[in-house]
Each structure stands twice: as C-alpha cells, then as structure tokens.
Amino acid sequence: MKWYIARRLAWTVVATFIILSLTFGLMAASPDPQAASYVAQQVQEGGDFEEAQESYERARGLDQPLWERYKNYMIGMVTLDWGWSETRSQPVTEAILEAWPYSVMYATPALIISTVLGVAIGLYSATHRNSLEDYAASAFAFFGISIPDFWFGILMILIFGVWLGWIPIYYHSDVPWFSLQNVQQLIAPTLVVTLSSIASEMRFSRATALEYVNAEFVKTAKAKGADSWRRVTRHIFRPALVPLSTILVGDILNIVLVSSYLVEVVFGIPGLGQLSYKAIIQQDVALVLATVLIPTFIAIVGNLFQDLAYTVLDPRISYGER
Amino acid sequence: MTEPLLSIRNLKTHFHTDEGTVRAVDGVSLDVDRGETVCVVGESGSGKTVTAESITRLIPEPPGEIVDGTVRFDGEDVTAMSEKQLEALRGGRIGHIFQNPQGALNPVYTVGWQIREAIQLHDKKAKDKEARERAIDLLDRVGIPDATSRIDDYPHEFSGGMKQRIVIAMALASNPDLLIADEPTTALDVTIQMQILRLLNQVQEEFNTGIVMITHDLGVVAEVADRVVVMYAGKVMEEGDVYEIFENPSHPYTRALLECLPGRGEKMSAIGGSLPSTTSPPDGCRFHPRCPYAVGDCEIGEQPPMYAVDDGDHAVSCVHFEPGADPSVVLGEDGSDAVGGARADGGDETGGDAR
Numbered sequence: 279m280k281w282y283i284a285r286r287l288a289w290t291v292v293a294t295f296i297i298l299s300l301t302f303g304l305m306a307a308s309p310d311p312q313a314a315s316y317v318a319q320q321v322q323e324g325g326d327f328e329e330a331q332e333s334y335e336r337a338r339g340l341d342q343p344l345w346e347r348y349k350n351y352m353i354g355m356v357t358l359d360w361g362w363s364e365t366r367s368q369p370v371t372e373a374i375l376e377a378w379p380y381s382v383m384y385a386t387p388a389l390i391i392s393t394v395l396g397v398a399i400g401l402y403s404a405t406h407r408n409s410l411e412d413y414a415a416s417a418f419a420f421f422g423i424s425i426p427d428f429w430f431g432i433l434m435i436l437i438f439g440v441w442l443g444w445i446p447i448y449y450h451s452d453v454p455w456f457s458l459q460n461v462q463q464l465i466a467p468t469l470v471v472t473l474s475s476i477a478s479e480m481r482f483s484r485a486t487a488l489e490y491v492n493a494e495f496v497k498t499a500k501a502k503g504a505d506s507w508r509r510v511t512r513h514i515f516r517p518a519l520v521p522l523s524t525i526l527v528g529d530i531l532n533i534v535l536v537s538s539y540l541v542e543v544v545f546g547i548p549g550l551g552q553l554s555y556k557a558i559i560q561q562d563v564a565l566v567l568a569t570v571l572i573p574t575f576i577a578i579v580g581n582l583f584q585d586l587a588y589t590v591l592d593p594r595i596s597y598g599e600r
Numbered sequence: 601m602t603e604p605l606l607s608i609r610n611l612k613t614h615f616h617t618d619e620g621t622v623r624a625v626d627g628v629s630l631d632v633d634r635g636e637t638v639c640v641v642g643e644s645g646s647g648k649t650v651t652a653e654s655i656t657r658l659i660p661e662p663p664g665e666i667v668d669g670t671v672r673f674d675g676e677d678v679t680a681m682s683e684k685q686l687e688a689l690r691g692g693r694i695g696h697i698f699q700n701p702q703g704a705l706n707p708v709y710t711v712g713w714q715i716r717e718a719i720q721l722h723d724k725k726a727k728d729k730e731a732r733e734r735a736i737d738l739l740d741r742v743g744i745p746d747a748t749s750r751i752d753d754y755p756h757e758f759s760g761g762m763k764q765r766i767v768i769a770m771a772l773a774s775n776p777d778l779l780i781a782d783e784p785t786t787a788l789d790v791t792i793q794m795q796i797l798r799l800l801n802q803v804q805e806e807f808n809t810g811i812v813m814i815t816h817d818l819g820v821v822a823e824v825a826d827r828v829v830v831m832y833a834g835k836v837m838e839e840g841d842v843y844e845i846f847e848n849p850s851h852p853y854t855r856a857l858l859e860c861l862p863g864r865g866e867k868m869s870a871i872g873g874s875l876p877s878t879t880s881p882p883d884g885c886r887f888h889p890r891c892p893y894a895v896g897d898c899e900i901g902e903q904p905p906m907y908a909v910d911d912g913d914h915a916v917s918c919v920h921f922e923p924g925a926d927p928s929v930v931l932g933e934d935g936s937d938a939v940g941g942a943r944a945d946g947g948d949e950t951g952g953d954a955r
Binding site: 493494495497498499500501502503504505512513516517520591592593594 | 656658683687688689690691692695696698700703704705706707708709710717718721722754756767770771773
C-alpha cells in the first residue's frame, strides 16, 4: 500500500512534467500575435522591420536558445511566475488570483448540492425502480442533461431578473462577498450549474446502485433481518461508493471546463471562465495557457485523490507490492 | 400430535410481470418438524427457490405476491406479519443459506463485520466486543481454521467452501430453529460439498434444527433428507419419506428424474420436452405434456389431489393412483422397481451413518 501511494505520487510529478513540456512545445511552435502587432506598429511608425522584431524578441527573451527558454519556462512554472498578461497589464498569476474566488462562490455550492442530492435521488430511483417517483426523477434528469447551460441561464435572467425582478440582471462584482445581496445574485448561476451536474449524478448513481439492488449480498442482508434503510445505506450505497467516487472529479472538470465559460459569460461573473474566455478572444497567449493549465492540474490532482480513495474504499484492489 | 415447526398450506406465490402473471408457486403444502430435514427437489424453474423465499417473504414485493395460502411458523402466521416482525424472524429464528457463496457476502466489509451485523441485529444489547467474541466462536464452530486472525479478512481472501461456511456462520448467529438452505452445495467443489452437508448435519444434531433444503441434486437428497417433496411447475408432484421416494417412486415425473441419475448401472435418460409456460400452465396435471403415461383424464381440470401410496408416509398427485385406478400403468406389471436400482444413499448400505 505504501509503495502504491509512493508510486502514484511519483507518477503525478511525471505527468505534470510531461504536460508542462508539451505546453512549452506548443507555445514555442505557435505564432505570437503580440509580436506581429508590435512589429506592425513599429514599421508603421517608420521603424526597421528586422530591428523591431529583434527588439521584441530581446524584450521577451526570445533570442535565447530554445533549451534556455525551456529552462526559464519550467523554473517560472515552479516558482509561480506564469508570465505577463499583455491585455490586462498584470502578471498572469495575479489575474488568476483575482478571478478564482468568483468561480468558487457558485461552483462549490453547486457541486455540494448536486452531489448530495444527485446521489440520494439516484439511490432512491434505483431502489424504487419503475415507480412514479423514479419516472419523475428520470424525466427531470433528461431535462437537465438536454437543456443547454447558457440557454437555461438566459431564461433565468429573463424570468426572474427581467419579468419578476427578483434577481439582478447581471453580476455586480462591487458587492461585498459576504452579503445577502451577493447570495441573491449567485442563486441563478448556482442553479444553472447544479442542474447540469445533478442530472448526470442522478443517472450515474441510479445505474450504479441498480447493479447492487439485486445483488445476492443484499438478499443475504435481508435474510439476516436488516431493514430497508440499513440495506440501502450499508449494503447498496457503501459498495456503490467505489464507482461513484470516480464521477466527482469528472464533475468538477465539467464545471471548470464547460459550465464556467457559459455561466460566467451569460451572468457577467468575473471568474476564471470569463478570464479564460476573454484571453482567448484577445489572443493573450500567456493567460490562455495559464487558464487551460488549471483544469489540467485539477485532473491530475483529482485522479490522484481518486486513486487514494480507492485504497480506502475497495479492499479487493491488489496494489502489487513492489 | 403437536403442530410442526413449519407448516405451509396451499401456498401460492405469483409474480406480476409485463408478460402476465407468473405462477411460480401454485398451491404448495409441506411440513417441517424440529430436527427434520425436508428436501425440496425439482428441475430449475419448478418453483423451489420461490417456495423457500416465500417462507420469510424474501421475495421482492412487488412484483412478487403471496396471493393465497398460509405459512405457519411455530404457530404464527408469517403471511400476516408486519415488516418489523418479519425482520425479527429473518436471521433470528429462521436462518438462510444461499446457493452462491461468492455473491452472498458483501465484498467491502470484513467477514467479522458481517457476522457481527447478524448477531447485533437480533441482540441489540450485544456490544461490539462481545459480538466479536461470538463471531469468532461461530467461525470456529463452522470450521474456519485460525478464526481469531481471520475474522478481519475480507470475503475475497477466502475460498468458495470457506465463504459458504461463513454464510452458515451468519445463519447460525442467533441459534435459529429453522434453516432454509437454497442449493447450499451447488456452487461448490464436489469434495467440499460433503463437508458442508456434514457441517449442516452436525448443527442439526446439536440444536435440533429443522432444515428445508432446496436442491436439484438427488445425490444430496439421498445423503441428507428425512422427507422429500418433489416439485414441478409450481406444484407438488410427490412427497414422502426419503426411502419411499427412492425405493418406490410413484409419480411419472419422479421416476423420470431418477432415470436421469447417472451411476445406477442402467441406461441414463433425459426427460423429453421442457417446463410448461408459467404464465399459462396446461390444464390438469402440469406434467401431462411430457408424461408417457398421460391419459385423457390428465388433461382436464386441476392438478390431481395427493393420493396416498401404500400405507406409509407417501403421497402422489397422479390420476393413476386415485383409489380404484390402476397404478400398474406407471409402475409396470410387477408393480415395483420399474425404474431400476435407484436407492436412497445411492445404494450405499451404510449411507445412513455417513452423515
């Protein structure tokens, strides 16, 4: 077990290294829109093309040999010097530090609500298969899966913001974080993200629990005299936790990679999604890279925790001691 | 005569499915006394397991439903019990052993946890430490070597035979009066089968436990049964003392089953055809479409009642045994042993002692 964890940790470091190196390769190979516009500007002002290019490269350290740049890039990554955002005129890390709390403010409650409720409803559906409640839950889940986040967000703004006037039409970032007003304006985006992830949680936990509902060991538990609550919580939910634990990481990634862009643009929340979206539109290479690396790291760390959770949850896994 | 420990009368368990009502058990009666082993035999799909699981209402309801009949256990009607009373009965006074020990244990808990659960569900006062001591005793009693150190192992660390011993240990947790064993040896190695049967026999002798054993293995029946109930398509075809059934099989279905047994020194045969539809069973005797002795009377009305055969503990549901009818149609001209040398204990004269 110890060796398994040690190997797993080592692999995390290796994976991170490989991803960072690939990112560097992509960056070195792609054209630099900033350089193009700088040179164009210099030439327009009567400067020499070659000279302008050279001075730009000098300023960026691009005149150094490739491996030198690679070394500086890796050192920068490790020391959290992730480059300079041209469009925002601030270090990339600073832009991210300013943005992330806004994403966390709606993503965390959405994640908690969708996980707890989604799994609970899924378990209920599985143990009451083909009941009216099960059909209702399935219909709700398919609604959640089918409706696009951005459209549902726009509907919320239209109905509750414009027609009913219960919520602001767009997010006010000057409102204090810990205030009722902030909670009020976070309700709609939280609901939108919750809906899209609760649907998949429900379907997945229903399917997973169904495998165990008719398991022989559940019948054994019944034959031992366990009541239905004990059978569901101890004998169905507990073994189902093993596959269920895998969906959490994917769910977080889905929020970071998909929902955050749509929701933050629709509601005007200055979070990571909007930061990344603007960086892409404005071709701010350093900022795009940084915001794309975040979900990558979440995936790596999330998978690490998932594998560590397995060691606790499933006694059957053999860890192949050295 | 006192009331038997378990008394099933005219039990009908049906399953309501999209394809219609499956009459899995359709009027079954049987009795089990303390210290007695009753084997329910029949081919797959004959309703043996549903009968066994109807006793403590383990069948999923819905789609299953006990539509008629009574199950009396020690004088109380189980079919009228509340869920709370049933939970006290299951694993308390009635223990269950299942066919597949690989699946009967929850893979994510230690065997100690699972036996402790069985103990503490029925003895709320038992503290963890005491329950653990009792679990170790149980493991010891069912023959798990080195129980003290193995109690914290997970099911996957045990072999199939050992798992079945653990399942038996759980069933014995509250010293039940009745054990319901649903094909307890079918999934096991032949060498292990005998050990498990002997273990059950020891338990029975020690605690005077009644056992309902579901099996399709006539070898097992010969080994352990006191009485035999032969089932076919949800109905009882023949029942009686184990020696009567083996030495003087009377129902054509029982005879056909015995002819399927290898090792009788005679030609083995298979029963032609297959089980009738359970949603719309044939009129008359359920077996008549496959019966070589079927006559017009077999195809009409209900399943024939149980007619006594000879004077002993032996009855058969066949028109040829109706008083006044001629049983020799089935039994052959000499009236006996038309099936050949099938005998209880497979012909082993000392077989009665082997268990």
